[in-house]
Amino acid sequence: MNQVKQKLKGFMQHKEAWAVIGILIVLLFNVFFSPKFFQISFNNGHLYGSIIDVLNRGSSLVIVSLGMCLVIATRGVDISVGSVSAVGAMVAVFLLKSAGMAAAPAILCGLLAGLACGVWNGFLVAKLNIQPMIATLILMTVGRGIAQIISGGQILTINSKAYAFLGRGYVFGIPFPTIIMILVTLGVWLLTRKTSLGTSIEAVGINETSARYAGISTTQILWIVYIICGLLAALSGMIESANVSSADGNNNGLLLELDAILAVVLGGTSMDGGKFYLAGTVIGALFIQTLTTTIYTFGVPAETIMVVKALVVIFVVLLSTDRVKNAFAKLTERKKAGVENAG
Amino acid sequence: MKKNHWLTALIGIIAMLFLVAGCGSNSSASGSSKGGKVTLGFSQLGAESQWRTANTKSVQSAAKKNKKINMKFSDAQQKQENQISAIRNFIQQGVDVIAVAPVVETGWETVLKEAKDANIPVILVDRMIKGKNVDDLYSAWIGSDFTKEGRKAGDWLATYMKKQNKASEKLNIAYLQGTTGASAQVGRTKGFAEVAKTHSNWDIIEKQSGNFTREEGKEVMEAFMKSSGDKINVLVSENDDMTMGAIQAIQEAGKTPGKDITIISFDATNDGLQAILDGKMNADIECNPMSGNDVMKTAIALKEGKKVQKKVYVHESLFDIDNAKKNMPRPY
DSSP: OHHHHHHHHHHHHSTTHHHHHHHHHHHHHHHHHOGGGGOOEEETTEEESHHHHHHHHHHHHHHHHHHHHHHHHTTOOOTTHHHHHHHHHHHHHHHHHHSOOOHHHHHHHHHHHHHHHHHHHHIIIIISOOOHHHHHHHHHHHHHHHHHHHHTTSOEEOOOHHHHHHHHOEETTEEHHHHHHHHHHHHHHHHHHSSTHHHHHHHHHHOHHHHHHTTOOHHHHHHHHHHHHHHHHHHHHHHHHHHHTEEOTTTTTTTHHHHHHHHHHHTTOOTTOSSOOHHHHHHHHHHHHHHHHHHHHHTOOGGGHHHHHHHHHHHHHHHHSHHHHHHHHHHHHHHHHHHHHHO | OHHHHHHHHHHHHHHHHHHHHHHHHHHHHHHGGGGTOEEEEEEEOOOOSHHHHHHHHHHHHHHHHOTTEEEEEEEOTTOHHHHHHHHHHHHHHTOSEEEEOOSSSSOOHHHHHHHHHTTOOEEEESSOOOSTTGGGGOSEEEEOOHHHHHHHHHHHHHHHHHHTTOTTSOEEEEEEEOSTTOHHHHHHHHHHHHHHHTOTTEEEEEEEEOTTOHHHHHHHHHHHHHHHTTTOOEEEESSHHHHHHHHHHHHHTTOOBTTTBEEEEEEOOHHHHHHHHTTSOSEEEEOOOOOHHHHHHHHHHHHTTOOOOSEEEOOOOEEETTTTGGGOSOOO
């Protein structure tokens, strides 16, 4: 019994704990109110079910959030990810449609557009020392404008099967976006945990000046994280647009930045920078998607969706605050003391 | 530096001269209204969608064809301040009638009051305005009857079921709403609900907003398919974009759209009618941008001092497999 308690206590000390608990709460709700949520079948040669939907639709948010996580770890923030994802998608779709380009080079160009956006943000933050919120605000507004100019203000639609595969293909019955998500997660993990990049990022986030004195090229590190963030945002935008074979400069990735920031924070990474938690970020993003899919499956009236989402998020964020954590710790301690006294 | 100042001033003066000259020539143009011509100032909100572009084209070609009309057209590029200054220009130029397709609903009182004080009647196109006593500030509104569109969808479904001798069979309807609160959403939902109420065997089992976009239309439909995919026989979706997304979701769930699930949509875009021809969609209710002729007629009536209807609804059709091909390609 005590061992379980110890283990539980150890688990609660993990920063990722609250995102996990968030998902568990939502899943528990589904156990009672819509058990169909857990049905997974094999349909048309691929996996089919609500859980698969979460992993499928959630993958683009996971990808953006990983980039956001690195930026936040440097005590920055990139609020342009939604617009950048729209730009990436628009560039790829435009090249496919109007220039008759093949899918692979078009996707590459979309990524390049994301890279360019990242370079721009990195330039403003790292070189010109503009506050990240303000620096990325520029691209947040201008990005949608650029996407509109490319398409002439219209929604572009295409029929490319190869491009569509990016968003709704299946490999061995597993959704292709999910596979991309796993690869990107693995890539970011290797890049930050198997090289010194991760430590450098954390050092910049904890104290930029002392990091510089310690011999870390802070400019370079900042530039790298904004570029990664831009690249991943464009990739996620293309996945979303490939899913519906169209690009919509106005609506692609709308408010994506907020979901991404939320995923990172729920995952245990502090907005003050420093230590970052990739696993927590992935779980945080999947929590948000689980919530969305649950709301749609359960059938909450359209007018109240926002409020329901906000309430659940407030609840989970409250749980993760230090005050509630301390109260929780005290409670378990007192119980323990009580048990000992009785013994 | 000083030189530059002089240069700017010079350019400014020249520009002003041009403006004054412009005004002069314009007033002489409106003077030509003696010859029976009606000078109409039209302020379009911009070109945000293909639908809007079709609307602009309709207005422009109607003005060209109509020999009684002399139209001044202004594109506001989705900015209210541009529209307000365009209206002020029209007032200064002394046009006979002003028509506005307002970009937003609020903030029109002052400028429309100015038009009223100058005795220039105002026609609103497509969108409504809100505010204190705004009803006195315009003479007519021309646009779509969204509630009627919703009713049409319901009536079509009833006839379709009757044709297949399934009029009394139970129908499980999934309903994709547009952006909550948008006038197209409110009207269409209301109209369809009115008809659904009169059929006791119709049951709207799923109802959710897809925000008028493909992405969300698809995501919501995916969730519908998981929670009650075996039961749904009918999908009503409040615009073609959401429908396109939903069709993909239905196909990916292993069902045949248009067959297993009867699909009714709104807008009647080119993509929508193509889907009907492909058998993926069953009916599409038009949201007609071709209000040009109605605007011209109303403008002439207003100028001649005739009484006009406060609300003028444009004619809107319904497309299904019987008439889709004839009406392709669509202007939007």
